[in-house]
Amino acid sequence: MALLEAEAIPALSRLTPHLSTSYLSTSTIVTLCVFFTLLCACIVIGHLLEENRWANESITALVLGLCSGVVVLLVTKFHSTELLIFSENLFFLYLLPPIIFNAGFQVKKKQFFKNFTTILLFGVFGTVISFCTISVGAFLLIGKTGIVSLSIEDYLAIGAILSATDSVCTLQVLSQDETPLLYSIVFGEGVVNDATSIVLFNSVQTLDFSKLNAVTALKLLGTFLYLFFTSTALGIAVGLISAYIIKTLYFGRHSTDREVALMMLMAYLSYMVAELLDLSGILTIFFCGIVMSHYTWHNVTGSSRITTKHSFATISFIAETFIFLYVGMDALNIDKWKTSKASAGTSIALSSALLALVLIGRAAFVFPIANITNCIKTRGSTKIEFRSQFIIWWAGLMRGAVTIALTYNQFQKSNDTSSQECALMITSTIIVVLFSTLVFGSITKPLIEAVLLRHPKPPVSDSTNIPDDLRLLFLENEDPSDQGNNNQQFGRQSSLSLLIRYPTTTVHYFWRKFDDKFMRPVFGGRGFTRVVHGSSSGEVEEIS
């Protein structure tokens, strides 16, 4: 927010008459007033339109942002648009971390880890395939046809930029209970995809492409794997530290405010430390969120649980709304449009080309990977039907704030000689983001209803084929006090064959054993810490 002000000061000093001396600058206050009023309006209008099948919260915020952008343009008479400029720092420092942390904190861990392999395939390999397809496609479509001429780094950057999906819109439509597999794949892929494309983008910027060969490709892979594992490890470490601190310190004496403050601060700290060490803050804070919801969350009072659960969700919700509002306003940054000097034809051609690449790039990995997963899966487990594949494909067509932020990063800082083409790339990306969010976004709800609801039985269900007794044993039973009995039952049923047939479930079973024996006694977690006061079990809403 504050970064915004600094930029908005010149624009707004023209907007308002001079007021008497005060310790705050008027322009800052005007900017904050405008944004807070718009956010309130977004929430109220979004709530009113919730039942509408064409609108959703993202679209509302985007349209409201566009409208207020028009108002600002009219008021300033097209002179000044600095209020409308998108700030990368604001986005990456303050808006993205709470969204990703909340995603990790609220994720249905059971589902997420059950489909972990599939999610990684889609999120990592899929994004890499999309990155390659779009990069090559951009080189051929845009470079060869002569719309713009860019360097090889720029084409690779476009690949990374346009691989960053924004599946918020689809997730608002999918139901976590009706289609759990589909939901967890779309959700998990969304998070891993964000991280992957940002890591790819950073790798592209770091590496030297003057001698493009197999070594560079291997280096890219090495960098990527290094970032992935170290970031995950850091997130898990910070999460465990928070669990340990709260468990140790607060034993016997709880303080809701301190607990909530410590969780918030440590989550944010994990992101900052990751960025400081040049790791992927997104992956770190995501896994920190998962670990916190598994251990730390169970070590605090009942009030703290409700407070953290809802306040993280609220902060994430505000950040999301703000981003869309901001993207909408940013689209009317006319200086950029003036600099590009492009005719309407060129703009449309370029945007269409990029949009086509997005469609192709996503199709190029969703359908192959889905079918490969289906082949690998044993007869017992669920296949991803074609209908689901279509929805997964569709879910990743929207482009959002990450795309905008990375585009500015790549094309704003280029040298002056190519500024015209860079401006054109920025405006085209903005068109792609607006078009995909507004058009694809508004079709999503009717489309998914059409694809899914014609078949009243959910097309994908993750647990129908696993024998009931095994499911009960491994997945449904969450009460650790019964664990001893389960082991005995498990032994009695001589289910070695089951273990071989359901590897994911087996891993989950051994993880649970390890968790109960080594992790929970140290870090707390469900069933291990007896909350001393301020908590009654009735008060607590469960995060499953």
Place this chain on the structure above:
Amino acid sequence: MALLEAEAIPALSRLTPHLSTSYLSTSTIVTLCVFFTLLCACIVIGHLLEENRWANESITALVLGLCSGVVVLLVTKFHSTELLIFSENLFFLYLLPPIIFNAGFQVKKKQFFKNFTTILLFGVFGTVISFCTISVGAFLLIGKTGIVSLSIEDYLAIGAILSATDSVCTLQVLSQDETPLLYSIVFGEGVVNDATSIVLFNSVQTLDFSKLNAVTALKLLGTFLYLFFTSTALGIAVGLISAYIIKTLYFGRHSTDREVALMMLMAYLSYMVAELLDLSGILTIFFCGIVMSHYTWHNVTGSSRITTKHSFATISFIAETFIFLYVGMDALNIDKWKTSKASAGTSIALSSALLALVLIGRAAFVFPIANITNCIKTRGSTKIEFRSQFIIWWAGLMRGAVTIALTYNQFQKSNDTSSQECALMITSTIIVVLFSTLVFGSITKPLIEAVLLRHPKPPVSDSTNIPDDLRLLFLENEDPSDQGNNNQQFGRQSSLSLLIRYPTTTVHYFWRKFDDKFMRPVFGGRGFTRVVHGSSSGEVEEIS
């Protein structure tokens, strides 16, 4: 936070080696890491020291800030101290509003309004007396003795600056249940005092003192009254709008995240709108908090209630800790010390003079006003004993962040010629703040224990002398469904004499009637909105 970064960038770019390209600047990340780590450390250490009779959270944060200031000085080899500079914008835009809002939101309204007259007397008239005493005293002690020579505006500003108390420390020691009258006076005075001194400060800066006469004094009074009433009205209006919106929109369909978001955003918006209209944002957001806890809070789901209650408290707690940390670091801003060029003797003399003025200025109104209140009060109601008067006097001796912020505002922007004397004023104020918080602060707990606990019976009790039947009727009965019965009982007892003898209680009674008849049906509130889902009464912790 973000304002901080911009300042910290030059300082920290020297601190850290150059890292590879990233979308975030390393210095920003380092600054954020440092502050978040320190905040976590403050919380943990503060928790461990809670039982200690000499320490409290403010002192911990202040000492930790001083220590890290020393570390920064050593690391940068005394070259750069920009990390340590206090930012007014950061303070007034992001740190103060949540603290004041939370104060209004969590205040025991019954107690607060019962003692409203006394609180206003102490908070408004007391602060004005303190302002006059300190201004005249500063003119005589500092001006006439020739330590520094300042303009008449500067002396008046010093009066306003040193009248802003910081009673956080005392409130951590006093118990709201054992000494309700004392607690509500100290608490209420603290809030009203902040607002009054800021309003006085602004009036001093705005008015023309070249012709100082009765008209100027009247203008000052007029400005003050205008600001007081309009700010309060604005706060109440925004609070009522939020209650109305949530009651109307969410009837039948609740969404915890949206409710919490709307409450947070509208609270902050009230502060910003007040600042935009040049009113007192502090008073506005305080009354907005009171209205929100009376109406809005009862219109939301049970989870929203717990979430808002604790998340507002947490944010306020983090902001408070951050301020003390920041004040501690700011004290080691050596550039200021170098500019002042003062000998240790001059500094100590000036600081001692200011400290003496603080002690005298506070004594000049606490004891007279307390005795006047005692005389006015009817035989039936409680008197403020001398012991309590002493505690009220002591509670207001600490000076905090408001003092620092206003000092910078007054003395940083002065012209270059007098910069040496201005720097001296700033460093002396910092010494006063550090000394009062560390020394007075650490004595507070033992002192209050000594004064109060020798007498196991609470020395002040607000309800012992009011006849039990009346107390029950007007104050204890919070269930509006019984209101009808009360009216009848009230009539039956022919208690017109009671009404005359207990005016405050009477006002409260008529307010309750008005509230039940006109306000609650429109704006909701306890007993009038039936929460539809997601709430069971067992879940909710009450704000009384």
